[in-house]
Amino acid sequence: MREQTIGSWLGELASAEPAPGGGAVAAMHAAMAAGLVSMVCELTVGRPKYAEHEATMREVLKEAAERREEAVGLAEEDAKAFKGVTDAYKLPKGTDEEKASRTKAIQEALVEAAEVPLRTAALAAGILELAKRIRPGANVNVLSDVAVAAVSARAALQAAAVNVAVNRASMTDVVARARLEAELARIGDEVAAAEKFIKEIR
Amino acid sequence: MREQTIGSWLGELASAEPAPGGGAVAAMHAAMAAGLVSMVCELTVGRPKYAEHEATMREVLKEAAERREEAVGLAEEDAKAFKGVTDAYKLPKGTDEEKASRTKAIQEALVEAAEVPLRTAALAAGILELAKRIRPGANVNVLSDVAVAAVSARAALQAAAVNVAVNRASMTDVVARARLEAELARIGDEVAAAEKFIKEIR
Numbered sequence: 490m491r492e493q494t495i496g497s498w499l500g501e502l503a504s505a506e507p508a509p510g511g512g513a514v515a516a517m518h519a520a521m522a523a524g525l526v527s528m529v530c531e532l533t534v535g536r537p538k539y540a541e542h543e544a545t546m547r548e549v550l551k552e553a554a555e556r557r558e559e560a561v562g563l564a565e566e567d568a569k570a571f572k573g574v575t576d577a578y579k580l581p582k583g584t585d586e587e588k589a590s591r592t593k594a595i596q597e598a599l600v601e602a603a604e605v606p607l608r609t610a611a612l613a614a615g616i617l618e619l620a621k622r623i624r625p626g627a628n629v630n631v632l633s634d635v636a637v638a639a640v641s642a643r644a645a646l647q648a649a650a651v652n653v654a655v656n657r658a659s660m661t662d663v664v665a666r667a668r669l670e671a672e673l674a675r676i677g678d679e680v681a682a683a684e685k686f687i688k689e690i691r
Numbered sequence: 692m693r694e695q696t697i698g699s700w701l702g703e704l705a706s707a708e709p710a711p712g713g714g715a716v717a718a719m720h721a722a723m724a725a726g727l728v729s730m731v732c733e734l735t736v737g738r739p740k741y742a743e744h745e746a747t748m749r750e751v752l753k754e755a756a757e758r759r760e761e762a763v764g765l766a767e768e769d770a771k772a773f774k775g776v777t778d779a780y781k782l783p784k785g786t787d788e789e790k791a792s793r794t795k796a797i798q799e800a801l802v803e804a805a806e807v808p809l810r811t812a813a814l815a816a817g818i819l820e821l822a823k824r825i826r827p828g829a830n831v832n833v834l835s836d837v838a839v840a841a842v843s844a845r846a847a848l849q850a851a852a853v854n855v856a857v858n859r860a861s862m863t864d865v866v867a868r869a870r871l872e873a874e875l876a877r878i879g880d881e882v883a884a885a886e887k888f889i890k891e892i893r
Contacts, residue, residue: 490697490698491696491697491698492696492697492698493696493697494693494694494695494696494697495692495693495694495695495696495697495700495763496692496693496694496763498697499722499723499726499759499763502723502726502727502729502730503725503726503727503729503730503733503755503756503759504729504730504733505730505733505734506730507730507734507833510727510730510833510836510839511727511835511836511838511839511840514723514726514727514839514843515839517723518720518723518843518846520701521701521704521716521719521720523705524701524704524705524716525704525705525712525713525716527704527705527706528704528705528706528707528708528709528712531705531706531707532707532709553705554705557701557705561697561698561701631709631712632857633713633853633854633856633857634712634713636713636853637712637713637716637717637850637853637854638713640846640849640850640853641716641720641846641850643846643849644720644842644843644845644846647842647845647889648839648842648843651835651838651839651842651889651893652835652839654835654893655834655835687849687853691853691856
């Protein structure tokens with residue numbers, strides 16, 4: 490995906506192929522959030538006015554680059570996990586045995602598919618933390634980019650929640666459903682925290 | 692930008708070059724929102740179950756493709772408008788005459804730079820309308836992608852507002868400031884409408 494052109498990727502997103510879809514978009518929001526955090530650090534390091542924040546900026550610079558790579562990786566993984574679900578739905582359902590085995594495969598694939606947006610949400614929450622860490626010492630000329638990074642991280646969280654919820658809706662396992670319910674509540678809290686942070690900067 | 696790879700664009704975003712920055716990210720959110728609207732239409736057209744919505748889907752399909760192109764165009768324009776501002780700040784300020792002419796150039800560049808996020812916001816609001824139009828007749832299997840499209844459009848709106856506000860903050864013209872204040876209030880309403888729509892789908 491890193492080597493794909495933006496035009497081509499957007500074209501695939503818009504196509505009848507169901508992947509890339511909402512899951513990849515959630516991860517791309519996180520990638521852009523991490524990219525903006527990096528940019529703010531880059532425009533702050535090495536400037537005497539912000540010398541006391543130099544160490545923080547250098548640390549965050551390293552972490553943000555890693556988070557950006559992870560985000561692109563998750564956009565790719567989402568397509569695979571999605572394929573797992575659609576493949577399971579395509580299994581034969583002629584006999585009772587086939588039906589049972591298909592149902593089991595679908596349920597397993599759904600649990601796996603929900604893991605990707607959960608990881609996207611965790612990643613976005615981590616990027617939001619990076620934005621919070623750099624805010625006090627960020628070059629004031631690019632403070633608005635810290636805010637946009639938070640907007641993108643918020644979008645990644647909210648989009649991830651949509652994707653977790655849609656997988657959860659098809660699950661029959663009570664324990665798995667309850668766990669995802671709790672995760673969704675946590676992501677909801679993170680979205681609210683992101684919104685508060687955006688308002689504070691503005 | 693269409694021909695640039697995703698890895699390279701994200702790398703530029705993360706670099707010390709101030710553009711692409713938050714303005715381009717806002718436009719890219721809108722491009723992804725439009726892409727998801729297209730995907731939902733593509734996965735709905737031609738299916739007997741959704742025949743009564745066929746005409747709407749075909750209309751929206753055409754519009755969403757146009758909006759996606761416009762969004763990528765705005766991401767590119769934002770970098771140019773931003774350069775206009777930074778170039779103006781670099782003008783000589785030795786004499787009183789130079790100072791006056793530099794101030795004038797900066798103010799003009801700021802007004803122009805604020806136009807791009809305003810257009811991004813208008814575009815994102817339009818894409819949100821497309822998502823609303825397809826919701827009643829969308830293939831239920833990809834209704835979550837309508838929600839993610841709205842999340843992305845919301846992020847485009849909120850990021851655009853951040854960018855309008857930061858340009859406004861440096862403006863001295865009272866009339867221009869008041870106009871942007873009104874525009875910001877309108878964008879705030881659109882963000883709230885998007886949030887409501889996302890909650891309704893979920």
